[in-house]
Amino acid sequence: MNSPALARYEATLAGLARKSRLRALSPQQGVDFTSNDYLGLANAPRLKAAIAAAIESGVPAGAGGSRLLRGNHAEHEALETEAAAFFGSEKALYFGSGFSANVALFSSLPQRGDLIVHDALIHASAHDGISASKAQSVSVSHNHVESFDRAIREWRRNGGKGHPWIAVESLYSMDGDKAPVFELADLADRHDGFLVVDEAHASGVLGPGGRGIAFGLENRGNVLMLHTCGKALGVSGALLGLPTVLADYLVNRARNFIYSTAPSPLMAAGVREALRMIVDAPERRTELEKLKNFASERLHSLLGVRPSGSQILPVMIGDNARSLRIADRMHAEGFDVRAIRPPTVPEGTARLRISITLNVDEDQIADMIQRLAVAIEKDRP
Numbered sequence: 001m002n003s004p005a006l007a008r009y010e011a012t013l014a015g016l017a018r019k020s021r022l023r024a025l026s027p028q029q030g031v032d033f034t035s036n037d038y039l040g041l042a043n044a045p046r047l048k049a050a051i052a053a054a055i056e057s058g059v060p061a062g063a064g065g066s067r068l069l070r071g072n073h074a075e076h077e078a079l080e081t082e083a084a085a086f087f088g089s090e091k092a093l094y095f096g097s098g099f100s101a102n103v104a105l106f107s108s109l110p111q112r113g114d115l116i117v118h119d120a121l122i123h124a125s126a127h128d129g130i131s132a133s134k135a136q137s138v139s140v141s142h143n144h145v146e147s148f149d150r151a152i153r154e155w156r157r158n159g160g161k162g163h164p165w166i167a168v169e170s171l172y173s174m175d176g177d178k179a180p181v182f183e184l185a186d187l188a189d190r191h192d193g194f195l196v197v198d199e200a201h202a203s204g205v206l207g208p209g210g211r212g213i214a215f216g217l218e219n220r221g222n223v224l225m226l227h228t229c230g231k232a233l234g235v236s237g238a239l240l241g242l243p244t245v246l247a248d249y250l251v252n253r254a255r256n257f258i259y260s261t262a263p264s265p266l267m268a269a270g271v272r273e274a275l276r277m278i279v280d281a282p283e284r285r286t287e288l289e290k291l292k293n294f295a296s297e298r299l300h301s302l303l304g305v306r307p308s309g310s311q312i313l314p315v316m317i318g319d320n321a322r323s324l325r326i327a328d329r330m331h332a333e334g335f336d337v338r339a340i341r342p343p344t345v346p347e348g349t350a351r352l353r354i355s356i357t358l359n360v361d362e363d364q365i366a367d368m369i370q371r372l373a374v375a376i377e378k379d380r381p
């Protein structure tokens, strides 16, 4: 279509293409080295059977309304009760996605006069919530506790009277490294503040029994956690773990909780089963740990990649176009390896984000890394 009103969008897309930053949807293809289905639950027969059984027993596909109106189903409430017990929080609140939960939390809880101090690498959804918040915000150096402390002290010196909110991910989605959550919780205590830990990539996988890296901090009363349900839990949605008063506040104030149709009760039934599987099948975590160690060792010996310590293993490339070419070559060889480019990661740090899941075995990992080493070598600048 040739309309002047559309030309500006075409120009933007052409600009993205020139910088090798254009995105397009592509079908699922090749061996999975990119999904967040870390424990292979998304396709697990037991999980699908639980959803089928929920359908059989009359659980509806759609909630039919907001949680505050007709959409509040017994499956949502049962999930929230079980999730609070599992993750150890006073209360849990189920959202349709982690993105929505982060927006709700950051746009509603920090008040005017508060300060949000967030890690420089925090997820886009936290950024969107922070932009909508009435609190001030500041970004600090990645995983540097002293920088969080300095930012809060400076804000107090300049007359900051409210409460500081420290915002981090327990396991960083594009780097695979962990935040010093216990030190940060102490810092939040010292400054009469809150700590928000986004456990998106740790829930179900890391911490005691897969309960997250920050497990044990929830009873302090000032630590909030986000557990997404679409990654290791294999379903969709997200659970915020938080003190009851803050959950009640969100139910009254978070616009995207109030003015949105509740998540499908079938998904809530699925997440309930996923939590039971996390408890009943610890061997999945053991197997993932084994595969992660195997991949880390191979990536280190063949490509000199420093192990991140987790199942997310970035292979740094730097240049956008080169990352894309290498990913394309891997696709052509039957491996789903994705190039992650700005603005998802900082400028000049394009990478291949290798994600290890139970959807692969050691032979596939060895084969993929061997071919990746060749692809990188063939595309030397």
Ligand SMILES: Cc1ncc(COP(=O)(O)O)c(C=O)c1O
Residues within 6 Å of the ligand: 096, 097, 098, 099, 100, 102, 123, 125, 169, 173, 198, 200, 201, 228, 229, 230, 237, 238
């Ligand atoms: C750290 C982090 N937080 C939140 C989200 C959003 O979760 P969801 O995919 O459930 O919207 C993601 C997913 O990309 C994430 O990586």
